[in-house]
Amino acid sequence: MRDAKNLIMLTAIICFAAWFAGNDFQLPKPVFYALILGVPIIYLIRIVLSRNTKYKKVFTSKFQWLFSKNHSEIIFDLDVHNAFDIISNLAHENPKITLVDTDKKNKVILYSSKANWLTWGSSIYLSLSPIDDSKTNVIVDIVSFQTYNWGENEKVLELIVQTIQNELVI
Numbered sequence: 196m197r198d199a200k201n202l203i204m205l206t207a208i209i210c211f212a213a214w215f216a217g218n219d220f221q222l223p224k225p226v227f228y229a230l231i232l233g234v235p236i237i238y239l240i241r242i243v244l245s246r247n248t249k250y251k252k253v254f255t256s257k258f259q260w261l262f263s264k265n266h267s268e269i270i271f272d273l274d275v276h277n278a279f280d281i282i283s284n285l286a287h288e289n290p291k292i293t294l295v296d297t298d299k300k301n302k303v304i305l306y307s308s309k310a311n312w313l314t315w316g317s318s319i320y321l322s323l324s325p326i327d328d329s330k331t332n333v334i335v336d337i338v339s340f341q342t343y344n345w346g347e348n349e350k351v352l353e354l355i356v357q358t359i360q361n362e363l364v365i
Contacts, residue, residue, distance in 0.1 A: 206231075206234075206235045209230060209231060209234050209235065210231055212230070238340070241340050245295075245307070245318045245338075245340075246295055246296065246305075247296055247305075248296045248297070248298040248301070248303045248304075248305045248320070249298075251303060251305075251320050251322075251336070254318060254320075254336075254338040255320060255336045255338060262338045262339060262340055262341070263338070263339045263341060263343060263348055264336065264337065264338050264339075264348070265335075265336070265337045265348040265349060265351075265352050266334070266335070266336050266337075267334075267335045267352055267356065268332060268333070268334050268335070269332070269333045269335065269356060269359065269360075270326065270330060270331070270332050270333075271330065271331050271333060271359075272329060272330055273329070273330075273331055274325070274328060274329055274331065275302060275323050275324065275325040275331045278323055278331040278333065279299065279302055279304070279323050281359075281362050282304055282321055282323065282333065282359060282362070283297050283304050284362075285306065285355070285358050285359065285362065286306065288358055288361070288362060289354065289358045291308060291309055291351075291354060292306045292307065292308050292309075292319065292351075292354075292355070293306060293307050293308075293309070294306055295307050295318075301322075302322060302323040302324065303320065303321070303322050303323075304320075304321040304323075305318065305319070305320055305321075306318075306319040306321070306355075307319065308337075308347075308351045311347070313345040313346075313347050314339055314341065314345065314347040315339065315340050315341060316339070316340075317337050317338060317339045317347065317348060317351050318337070318338045318339075319335065319336075319337050319351065319355060320334075320335070320336040320337075320338070321333055321334070321335055321336075321355075322334040322336070333359065335352060335355055335356065337351050337352050337355075
């Protein structure tokens with residue numbers, strides 16, 4: 196629902212901008228329609244792809260320049276199976292994030308953060324890997340569908356790390 200609202204708002208903004216530019220600059224019709232249809236279609240593709248942990252490498256690649264990304268690693272004194280169960284339930288503890296997908300086999304969890312006036316929302320990928328029997332490395336990758344994130348990724352990263360630390364304190 197949130198993504199539908201964002202898509203409608205984005206389409207309205209682009210239509211207004213394209214109409215304004217078309218009237219003032221006399222844009223050719225193909226360029227005008229590409230502006231009106233292209234960006235919402237790209238946004239829809241992003242929504243579909245970002246709903247699955249399989250496409251994590253597409254969004255977190257170092258060669259991906261369209262998205263702003265943050266990366267952090269945390270080590271916890273807990274085995275990887277218990278850490279996965281606890282971290283996959285973070286959305287119950289924090290209303291600002293929503294659980295989207297989990298991959299128990301590969302130990303990857305996907306959350307999304309809510310959109311606000313500074314961001315369209317973020318995809319939060321948490322990858323867990325065992326260090327030994329009693330330690331887990333949690334890699335947190337936060338990706339926003341914008342090239343500049345206005346500090347929102349750092350806030351989401353801090354929120355995730357704090358929530359994980361609060362949950363894993365014994």
